[in-house]
Amino acid sequence: MQEEKFYEELLGLAFLRIDSVEKQSGKLIIHCSYQSEGERCPQCGSVTAVVNQYDHRQVCDLDISDKQRGRPAVWLHMRIPQLVCHTCRRYFTESPDWVQPGKSYTKRQAKWVFDMCAKQPFTEVGALVDMNHKTVERLYYQQAALEVNLAQRYRDVRKIGIDELAYRKGKQDYVCVLTDLERGIQLDVLPNRKKRH
Numbered sequence: 001m002q003e004e005k006f007y008e009e010l011l012g013l014a015f016l017r018i019d020s021v022e023k024q025s026g027k028l029i030i031h032c033s034y035q036s037e038g039e040r041c042p043q044c045g046s047v048t049a050v051v052n053q054y055d056h057r058q059v060c061d062l063d064i065s066d067k068q069r070g071r072p073a074v075w076l077h078m079r080i081p082q083l084v085c086h087t088c089r090r091y092f093t094e095s096p097d098w099v100q101p102g103k104s105y106t107k108r109q110a111k112w113v114f115d116m117c118a119k120q121p122f123t124e125v126g127a128l129v130d131m132n133h134k135t136v137e138r139l140y141y142q143q144a145a146l147e148v149n150l151a152q153r154y155r156d157v158r159k160i161g162i163d164e165l166a167y168r169k170g171k172q173d174y175v176c177v178l179t180d181l182e183r184g185i186q187l188d189v190l191p192n193r194k195k196r197h
């Protein structure tokens with residue numbers, strides 16, 4: 001139990017609860033479940049938290065230990081709710097905002113691979129993270145496009161507002177919301193792992 005709590009803090013991924021940790025040679029498999037307070041229906045926009053069944057999803061995350069030779073990969077084996085919208089009856093599976101949409105890796109893993117590509121060829125990065133070099137190359141160009149969008153989003157901002165909001169009621173977990181004060185639009189939501197009190 002102590003160990004699960006330790007890994008939960010270390011990963012710091014919103015709404016992720018760790019059930020057990022399995023150490024295999026060259027990889028760390030984290031069995032976990034994702035449970036948010038509800039998600040917006042992609043069809044009609046109503047917020048629902050009604051679980052129909054659970055799906056399973058495997059995503060690769062950043063290495064969190066490099067003590068062993070060959071840097072073990074971290075795999076999150078997630079139990080993830082399929083929700084049903086009570087307004088339009090649509091079924092959909094939740095998608096944590098820290099997972100790259102439609103991919104089998106986290107956003108921060110993508111960022112890390114992207115940064116590595118600036119220093120070495122795609123083939124070497126691929127060998128390091130156990131990914132096909134073609135996949136690494138695709139990831140690199142997708143990430144490059146995202147970075148350009150991000151830069152454009154901030155380009156015209158003159159006054160920024162920072163608000164702390166609780167994302168789990170009563171749990172004292174906070175996120176920082178960045179707002180463009182002049183245009184009144186939300187720019188970004190950043191994790192804040194510092195807890196109050």
Ligand SMILES: [Zn+2]
Nearest residue numbers: 041044085088
């Ligand atoms: Zn709906």
